[in-house]
Amino acid sequence: MKIAVTAASGHLGKEIVKALLAVVPKDDVIGLARTPDKAKDLGIEVRPGDYNDLDALETSLESVDTLLLVSGMDDPDKRIQQHRNVINAAKKSGVKKIVYTSVQGAEEGTAFSPVIQSNRQTEQDIIDSGLDWVIGRNGIYIEPDIEYIEAYKKAGVIANCAADGKCGYTSRPELAYAYAKMLTEDKHNAQIYNLHGEAISQSQLAEYLNAAFGTDLRYEAMSVEAFREDRVAELGEFLGTVIAGIYQGIREGKSDNPSQYSKAAGREHQSWTAYFATLKSKAF
Numbered sequence: 001m002k003i004a005v006t007a008a009s010g011h012l013g014k015e016i017v018k019a020l021l022a023v024v025p026k027d028d029v030i031g032l033a034r035t036p037d038k039a040k041d042l043g044i045e046v047r048p049g050d051y052n053d054l055d056a057l058e059t060s061l062e063s064v065d066t067l068l069l070v071s072g073m074d075d076p077d078k079r080i081q082q083h084r085n086v087i088n089a090a091k092k093s094g095v096k097k098i099v100y101t102s103v104q105g106a107e108e109g110t111a112f113s114p115v116i117q118s119n120r121q122t123e124q125d126i127i128d129s130g131l132d133w134v135i136g137r138n139g140i141y142i143e144p145d146i147e148y149i150e151a152y153k154k155a156g157v158i159a160n161c162a163a164d165g166k167c168g169y170t171s172r173p174e175l176a177y178a179y180a181k182m183l184t185e186d187k188h189n190a191q192i193y194n195l196h197g198e199a200i201s202q203s204q205l206a207e208y209l210n211a212a213f214g215t216d217l218r219y220e221a222m223s224v225e226a227f228r229e230d231r232v233a234e235l236g237e238f239l240g241t242v243i244a245g246i247y248q249g250i251r252e253g254k255s256d257n258p259s260q261y262s263k264a265a266g267r268e269h270q271s272w273t274a275y276f277a278t279l280k281s282k283a284f
Helices: 011-021 036-042 054-060 076-093 113-127 143-147 149-155 172-184 202-213 224-235 237-251 261-265 272-283
Strands: 003-005 029-033 045-048 066-070 097-103 132-138 157-160 191-195 218-221
Touching (some): 003 011, 011 029, 011 066, 011 172, 097 113, 097 172, 113 132, 132 172, 149 157, 172 261, 202 272
Parallel strands (some): 003 066, 066 097, 157 218
């Protein structure tokens, strides 16, 4: 059984390829990438995988049995058709099963909601495709907070608009482990899984970061509008507004959902105590 992973040059795609290589032969894993040279370090066959190029997708998906579709990064109004290109190419090329990396979040009322709505449309397109399917709704990545640690140190606080809302964080390796199972085990077919670990507040996140990095951070709540202005100033209008929408969703409880991670992965999600302990061992 040949398994293809789209966006194989990206952070999540690479992790999923690594997880697959732990359980299936190397020759049965194919990477798809918009720029194949960027994924050549994976040590597997890499084929063209631009979501806008239907013809190339059809050719690249020949001989593939199961496809992992990583949700695109383009504007919401473009992503639906891009994902449909992948789905249609899969059908024409004889793919039997699609596993999709979707996301959790507020489906309406925030600046992130259009992204969530586009993901829900792709979920429905996959369900209606006639192929076998599995959908994972990813929690929020924990890695950006780790990568932002120097900025947090400089500020002395974690400041955003999440308030007391809890967030179902996850990590890319934990997601990859679950997706490898979902790709290789038929018992997951026709399931939708929320994939995240224990939901934690921003104050709890600060405590974990303090333990791992020896910092003295505290959490400071901001209004949604103030946080949006802050993010737009640093990241630009589009990305800053979207980030503010994500944290508004956390504030409103839209990222504090029941997790089906253990059902998808066959084991519990790594605890945050264990995760941050590994960071501490590297920091000191």
